[in-house]
Amino acid sequence: LTRNKLIGIGIVCGLEINNRPASINISKGCGVTSKGYLVVWEDADLTQYIPYTLPANPLYKPFINEGTGKQYNLWRLLSDEGANAVEADKIPILKPDGFLRDKIVVLFLEANEIDLKNCDTQNCNEKGRQMQLIVRPLLIGRADVEEIISKQKKLSGEDGLSNSYIERLGLKEIALRRFDVSATPLLNSFDIYNAYLKCMDDAALENIADAYSQCYTIFQPILNDYGGNNPFKTLQVDLKTKLETIKKSLPIYIQYYYDFLDDLVKAYQEFKDKSFDVITECCPDEDQFPMHLMLGEATVDTQDYIRSPFRQYFISSPLFNHQADLINEVKTLFDRMVGMVKNFFIPQFNLRQTVPIRITPSKWSNAALSARSIPYYYNINNVARSWNWLKKTKGKSNFNLSYNADKYLPAPADNIVNPLLYSMEQYDFYRIEGHVGQDFSTALNVLLSARNSNRLPFDVIALKAGSDAANTPVKYNCHFEDLEAQFKLIRTELACKMHEPLCIAAKVPSALRFINIPSDKPF
Structure with a gap:
């Protein structure tokens, strides 16, 4: 025994x-x-x-x-x-x-x-x-x-769960096509919109829905909270419905929907990686x-x-290899997948009632979704409960950084609500949210002000999509960095060309002709 x-x-x-x-x-x-x-x-x-x-x-x-x-x-x-x-x-x-x-x-x-x-x-x-x-x-x-x-x-x-081990090896790989800006011909805002749509076709939505349903089927033995009902049974239809709503009434938010799908892929991958070791x-x-x-x-x-x-590989009792904790973590990651689908939310766009623009420290590259800040487009309290397993076990689900951190119940510490005022050494990315749909000059001024006051290491410009400049104020004294660099090169080369005949006439040795020529004051 x-x-x-x-x-x-x-x-x-x-x-x-x-x-x-x-x-x-x-x-x-x-x-x-x-x-x-x-x-x-x-x-x-x-x-x-x-x-x-x-x-x-x-x-x-x-x-x-x-x-x-x-x-x-x-x-x-x-x-x-x-x-x-x-x-x-x-x-x-x-x-x-x-x-x-x-x-x-x-x-x-x-x-x-x-x-x-x-x-x-x-x-x-x-x-x-x-x-x-x-x-x-x-x-x-x-x-x-x-x-x-x-x-x-x-x-x-x-x-x-041991019997599902081989089935787990068959969990499908899913990925979302990236929007390659530099390789995509973009003439106007419609090109940007359509480029996003190409990354979110029916096949992409179907792959995500199938992968999520497969997770439930394989791990149903430990997912008792769902009473035998697959929470992703209608996921493909739900994803398509959300996309159609954005296409019809909120097209400027298409980039948020793309990020939402990317979140689903990352959440699935984290669940897949963790659940692999549950035996x-x-x-x-x-x-x-x-x-x-x-x-x-x-x-x-x-x-x-x-x-x-x-x-017949070894099957540990829950007492060893942290299997009990691992099962609870896998359950939490599954709950997060369900919560993300149910709590994706973008408020109706209203020019008269703009939302605050906020910069939230986060992580990027190979960081798991759990280590990142919670995006703007989720109902925060419902998603935060299962966003990060370690924070949940310590009763600190409201310590996840987020655009909506000020809506946490109960209210968290000030370093969660105003993270830019505190140490950001551990973060390598910034989520900038709330600016979509706002007047570009207002949004640009807010972001530049926040960047300068908090000494943040990023630059920001307003880039117009399209060739119609009728509604864009043009400042003729603006500074174009790329053109300025080329201008300095041409000016310096011209100075050298003008300097050479004078040196020849004055019989200056060739080794001394091009020493200390000022780059900002042509000869």
Whole structure:
């Protein structure tokens, strides 16, 4: 019970399959069956096999075909030394050709009841029986093993995440096409709008919706809060509806919707990465693999970086490897995905009632979504609860930086509401929000003022989309940095050209002709 309930079950170490020219090698190792039996194996080269019949008493049910009531076809593997002790006809492991192609290697803990001798030198009282355990390396057909695995999954119970491990390897990869500004012909604001739309076509929305639904399907055993109802069942329709609303009435917010989809992709990736390591069962059923351990396909070498559906990897109890905490973190990340979808919100645009423009420190590059500030377009209190797992566990969900930090309930410390007044050493990015839709001159002045007063390391300009300058005030004394640099180069070159004939006339040595020519005062 200690092994089964408190430590874990499956292969602990070793027991790796290595194919050799005329043998199968099983390396030294050990494992624990679901009933808690310790299986220990010494390194051996197995070169021959014979048909194998299960002991009649007790009969091992996992290897019995429920339809026919008979045992699956089994073959016992033998080493050269072990073959000498067996009288039956042995068959070389490579014969017939292709025999191993569809076989799975299993270590079976054979149990035999042996009657003890009643009489000894002292008395002839009934001594009872003794259970003799012997580790047998067996081969089983792939199709039969798949039936055994199917029965095992049914026994895993509601908390059995271990059975979804292989399915988790199949979680799809999703990505959102980027808006490459420099490589996109942009003549007016409609070109910008359409460029965003190309990145958010139906295929992109479908991929996101499918990936989110797949997460629920695989991790449903631990997502009890959703009562068996997939919260992403209508996600594709919901995403398309939100996009259509923005296209019809709020087109200037198309960039916010793009960022929202990008958030969904990042949230999914973080969930996918964290959930990969969740392999645990609370009180696993003893009948899953009570007397055997599957090692893998007979013709495929065991590799650490390739997971096999036919190998029983170790399943820790929630007590070890922080599995209990990891499950709770995965649940929180899933709740965040649900919350982001439900709480995406952009207020109706109103020129008469503009929102404040704010600069919020955040993180970029390979930083997880949890480490970033919460964007402007979420209902803050609903999303903040599950935004960052560590902050949630410490009761500090309202300590996530956000444009809407002043709306937190309860109110956080001042360094959360006004982060620009405090140390920003840990941040490498700034979210600038609230300016979309406002008069460009007003927004530009606010941003320049905030940048200068807080000494922030970024520049900001107003860039007009389109060629119509009718509504754009032009300052003819404005300073164009790129043109200014070219002008200085041309001016300096001209000064050199004018200086050279004078030097020749004055017989100045050539080595001294171009020394200390002022770049800002042409000759």
